Amino acid sequence: MKEIYMDYNATTPVDPGVSEAMLPYLREKFHNPSSIYSGAKEVKKAIEEAREKVARLIGTKPKEVIFIGGGSEADNHAIKGVAFALRGKGNHIITSAIEHHAVLHTCQFLEKMGFEVTYLPVNRYGIVEPEVLKEAIREETILVSIMMANNEIGTMEPIKELAEVAHERGVLFHTDAVQAVGKIPVNVKELGVDMLSLSAHKFYGPKGVGGLYVRWGVKIPSLIHGGGQERGRRAGTENVAGIVGAGRAAEIAMEEMDEEERKIRPLRDKLEKELVGRIPQVIVNGHPEKRLYNTLNICVKGIEGEGMLALLDMNGISASSGSACTSGSLEPSHVLLAIGLPHEIAHGSLRFSLGKYNTEEDVDKVIEVLPWIVERLRAMSPFWKEKEDA
Amino acid sequence: MKEIYMDYNATTPVDPGVSEAMLPYLREKFHNPSSIYSGAKEVKKAIEEAREKVARLIGTKPKEVIFIGGGSEADNHAIKGVAFALRGKGNHIITSAIEHHAVLHTCQFLEKMGFEVTYLPVNRYGIVEPEVLKEAIREETILVSIMMANNEIGTMEPIKELAEVAHERGVLFHTDAVQAVGKIPVNVKELGVDMLSLSAHKFYGPKGVGGLYVRWGVKIPSLIHGGGQERGRRAGTENVAGIVGAGRAAEIAMEEMDEEERKIRPLRDKLEKELVGRIPQVIVNGHPEKRLYNTLNICVKGIEGEGMLALLDMNGISASSGSACTSGSLEPSHVLLAIGLPHEIAHGSLRFSLGKYNTEEDVDKVIEVLPWIVERLRAMSPFWKEKEDA
Amino acid sequence: MEYSQKVMEEFMNPQNMGKIEDADGVGKVGNPVCGDVMWIYIKVRDGKIVDVKFQTFGCVAAIATSSMVTKLVKGKTVEEALEITNRAVAEALDGLPPIKMHCSLLAEEGIKAAIEDYMKRRSET
């Protein structure tokens, strides 16, 4: 059975052009870029070229881009970096209730270290309202970190406005743009952010390679100390093949982004319309318009997510759920709770995130299969019968 | 001109078996191992198999191995982890003067954070003497971190004895074994260490993937917070292809280690004997016996390292130097200074580190070329003439 | 989630699914807030569980354990049914992932609650 992959927000296969670009840097061009012989210089050059490509993708200069071991590391680096650099100035950090765990757990760690953290609420669409941020900023606030697009529900935050609010009060602004970069145009200068995290494997690049934009002039300590790589900002022998792959992926994203949106958005819209039409009692999560064009997050009332995923999987469909049961905790997705869903509904969530290898047949298959799956599980559910009885 | 690569301590090309193992995990088996559909389970399994292989290489159980973004990250994770976990107990850390920067700069960062660090001296061979460690341990000591084999001079430390000394005083022991693992047999249980860092690209695995052994029972916080990957000890979507590559490299290292030593040691010995025989005023650094079988570090009196490297490079030979001039600082290698060499001699260092793709012809070429290079540079040197005049 | 094949089979082909309209005992355990709710219905004749059905809101493991526990108690006496432990349910499924053991506990509790309800009703009449 051919797999129908609809979990592109979780990760993506590398583009064939990316693996092709990476291969030579595993074997022939394996040199340590810090070395001084000829072979090493070529490798160094390849890294700098990759940096230029990533910089171009986010509208900045190469010297403002650090390569780093993934999106989570980028978030940790930015947030802990500011915390340590500015701990003399203040101990208050603001973020939102719907951030990725890479941000939330970092903030919780900093709370243990004596920092205070405000987790801003969001509205029912998952939007952080600039007024709400404005109110939360204090004298001691040293950092605001708000994600650009939410990984679960796809809602896109008003980053430009939020960054302005922070800057009015002289506070640094970081955005976790891991789900945005490569999917939608991102320009750090227009957004006016001070730091931005990205991750290659979300846009057809390799896993384990991320990028952090740090505006020139922002001085934060390294998270990983050691050699002078990345101008002393991220120690460790560079993941050369990975970095080259990230560069190539950035280049391809620049070229294909428009076309991808044109192709993927109608597929997502069809999926949404048909599922909502065919399955009673389905809620669509996230903002109706300010939402990533590839993301559909729904809650199916009366049943729990994992069972749906398992049955989808048996039909060759790979999707995900913010359901507690897939993560091993008893709490459902913190994002769905933050947008105000009750626990029992949040438990029934499903996320389809589409990508460039999806076809209309893929969508049709899901539309065909999911209603039947839902019916089957609802037949076992005490809540569903209850509802019908009522 | 065919390159003669003699800088295997800097990095290695991946073994063909390694790149072959990695490839499928870039494209077809690209799934996020945290997901619950079938494709993801296979990927998860591949990671666990890789973990078993790495665990076997260092003589431990898989659950004590964390995959991490390189050797430097492993060092940072271990040292900062203990510092934060035990900061209530004490604020004193002991390391040696000849550690890699990943350890030294981490310790210096911790000094800024209020920790006290003792940098143990070494003897002229680069050995940390257990008595010296014993003297240095205090009530407040929470961690001893001593490397297993030095990257520049190859000296191997008496880790078992040093760990015993630390444990007698109830102090945790970490070893940076980045240069040892894959080259020589390493068994964490026999050594009795609590934590051990390794890095795949030093033994024909990919760059940007490291491993950290953490003895069961040692509880340290994550360096990178976020998702629950690596049992919550290293967040971030796993570098799957890299991890699979590291596993395969570990497996190959187990198989080939003996044979490699048998092949490489005589080549290194020949290189050493011939260079010392043919070039006047050459010093061999490191311990005569307790030294990695692939490493030869020499100081050529009267001249500086970079010029030699440049001329070697023109002859197709890739080697390295602890010379200040290759690193951009004015200080020569801290390791060579620590073993007692005066600055002007330390500036003239050269490191040849051999690996499994070296042949006797490679060695012969170096033996043929280097004396001529040295003569040429000495002809320009004010110190050399001075010496002859005297 | 690494489920045994047995779990997946049970999930795919659950037995005794549904409601018994004129049940002699009903056990309602779990909490929708936590994502797992199990309702167990039993029909008892001469001290024997002659029919049993379940309704479950929950994950794959919750559905599989529901099905398995109903299979295990069907035909048993009430006393025998009371002795069924969550371990027995899990073992019958070739084990459960550690974080899913609570589902087997829910199954044990569900049966116990249904029997208690049955006992209570009987003592009332």
Place this chain on the structure above:
Amino acid sequence: MEYSQKVMEEFMNPQNMGKIEDADGVGKVGNPVCGDVMWIYIKVRDGKIVDVKFQTFGCVAAIATSSMVTKLVKGKTVEEALEITNRAVAEALDGLPPIKMHCSLLAEEGIKAAIEDYMKRRSET
């Protein structure tokens, strides 16, 4: 290290290498502890530098700048030679990496020291 081709050429084929036994002035600059030492010898006739040689302990850039500075001053008057700046030396080499600019400074200082030594000797005789 990213050196220009000019630097590498100069390093590979250094000019005016060696010692002038009966030099009119010698400039010894740099410090072996820092890894760079330059000795510059000059021979002066009628206020003109008619011969110049260097001995250098140091990196590629140190050797290349030594060679270049000797080429630049050869044939010049003492006054002209004094006007040669480290920038001029670096430019003649198509630039130096920033962390190597100190080598060009050493070359400038080396020539100046040699000329000073020559002046001093002359005023003494």
